[in-house]
Amino acid sequence: MAEYRAAKAGINADAQARINSKYRDDVAQETLEWIKVLTGEPDNTSGDVDNLYNVLKDGTLLCKLVNAIQDGSVKKINQSNLAFKCMENINSFLEAAKKLGVPPQETFQTIDLWEKQNLFSVVICLQSLGRKAGNYGKPSIGPKEAEKNVREFTEEQLKAGQNVISLQYGTNKDQQTGISFGNTRHM
Template sequence: MADYRAGKAGINAEAQARINSKYNNDIAQETLEWIKQITGENIKTDGDADNLYEVLKDGTLLCKLVNAFQAGTVKKVNQSTMAFKCMENINAFLEAVVKLGVPAQETFQTIDLWEKQNLYSVVICLQSLGRKAGNFNLPTLGPKEADKNVREFSEEQLKAGQNVISLQYGTNKGQQSGISFGNRRQM
């Protein structure tokens, strides 16, 4: 994280505090333990935000994680600690997780991790990846992913549905008293 920047103030500080309040140490710890199990790396699995940041900030562990899913997913993992090389690793991880099936809305932006701005979204992304692990014969993380429930309707059923009036349109039973156009409202 860039230590040379001034802290956020005013509404920005409030927004950052709201983002930080969503972070859960227990879920982060569970996520780090899962990463340790998949990658075989000896990492500290404390769920504290500072620890999560230290473990993941250079992106090398994230690249090893997606390569455990599918070998060669991230072809070049930068070992350099230079900022742009670390951010390349994080970006390569993000591109890989989308290819592995994580919905784009459950990913994070590189800056969220690199500048420690939204570690909650980082954990959400890793949890989503953990649900996909079962598709690759790896231990899963979190709740089981739902199966598709595809429904097929005949042409006759589709036509019958067009004749049904939705309850969103209201009801035709009774009358709404007191509502008429042109009259004044009595107070």
């Protein structure tokens, strides 16, 4: 676990500091409060980094969360504190979250949580899952999911659009005068 790792130094320490600076206690607290509404756990919903890590590190609460959103998402939740069993729980959560609609770019790697590498990405994943929970009739958090906005155009409107010249092609109006290719520069 993270307690037994050597401290990062040099450019790695700078990179880790940049990752850690993105973490926001208020967003993490909102996320933990949402988890408590769905699962009844944890007792402490403080958003500080250490509390979030201690609450989620074994993955059991994460598995209970996806099962609260859609029953049976994770078939077996390991209760053991052995490292590989805890990481298996986290991985089961991530697979279930993807099936519930969380985009892969908004998930995290197991090691981000297990070794306390990037708790910001853990919160991002949980916020994304919180948006998707509304699709399953559960309370949601974060910004509302966008709704489809299909637009229908008539054949006449489509043909009229073909005659419009985009401003990306430029224009020949208001050109500077006095510029001529081939002239030499006088000093």
